[in-house]
Amino acid sequence: MANILHIDTSPRGERSISRALTSEFVTSWKDTHSGVNVTYRDLGRNPVPHVDESWIAAAFTPVEAHTPELTEAIKVSNELVDEFLAADYYVFGVPMYNLSIPSTFKAYIDQIVRVGRTFAITENGYQGLVDSSKKVLIITSRGGTFPPGTPYEVYDQQEPYLRILLGFIGLTDVTFIHADSLNLGDEPRQKSLAAAKDAIAQLVNNW
Numbered sequence: 001m002a003n004i005l006h007i008d009t010s011p012r013g014e015r016s017i018s019r020a021l022t023s024e025f026v027t028s029w030k031d032t033h034s035g036v037n038v039t040y041r042d043l044g045r046n047p048v049p050h051v052d053e054s055w056i057a058a059a060f061t062p063v064e065a066h067t068p069e070l071t072e073a074i075k076v077s078n079e080l081v082d083e084f085l086a087a088d089y090y091v092f093g094v095p096m097y098n099l100s101i102p103s104t105f106k107a108y109i110d111q112i113v114r115v116g117r118t119f120a121i122t123e124n125g126y127q128g129l130v131d132s133s134k135k136v137l138i139i140t141s142r143g144g145t146f147p148p149g150t151p152y153e154v155y156d157q158q159e160p161y162l163r164i165l166l167g168f169i170g171l172t173d174v175t176f177i178h179a180d181s182l183n184l185g186d187e188p189r190q191k192s193l194a195a196a197k198d199a200i201a202q203l204v205n206n207w
């Protein structure tokens, strides 16, 4: 049984490109692979809480010393981490918002990047605790385009950030498919969407 954690982060519904593309990938994956279990989380419509003072106190206090208040404060995070670690594959739909990721996705990341659960601090430095054989697919949607080697490359604070962040917790097998140029006119938009759909079709058979 392969467990996929499928997360959408766009607040848009039918009009969301990232949502449509992650759905296309997961549907095709299920159609072509047996024994697939999908856990779906819709952060665009059901965001998780931001971390707060009691969350931080709980995260950095040994579990044995947790008061009932601290146990409660870290409960949602524990559930999210358990769900995250139970997955073998990750499919994330992530729009570019102001050069980076939607704040709903950042709130989720703050909940699941936890010392002692998804990373450790050792005498040799930081160590990711998530099994590095697990695969991540991130499908982004962007109004513009930020090709490597152009002056616009530095505006992409989405892929570099997510690669470093996921690597920090151990996940290094990360594939990006960018549906970009979405607000640059019909032709660039259609070309990019077709390329993204091709990439999805190829990955379904080779992931």
Ligand SMILES: Cc1cc2nc3c(=O)[nH]c(=O)nc-3n(C[C@H](O)[C@H](O)[C@H](O)COP(=O)(O)O)c2cc1C
Pocket: 010, 011, 012, 015, 016, 017, 018, 019, 094, 095, 096, 097, 098, 099, 100, 141, 142, 143, 144, 145, 182
């Ligand atoms: C608040 C906001 C900020 C955005 N910032 C950027 C940006 O910095 N760069 C970009 O290329 N597109 C930007 N866009 C355009 C979106 O990335 C684009 O519309 C994308 O299709 C949204 O994803 P969705 O279709 O899955 O909802 C922004 C859109 C919104 C609503």
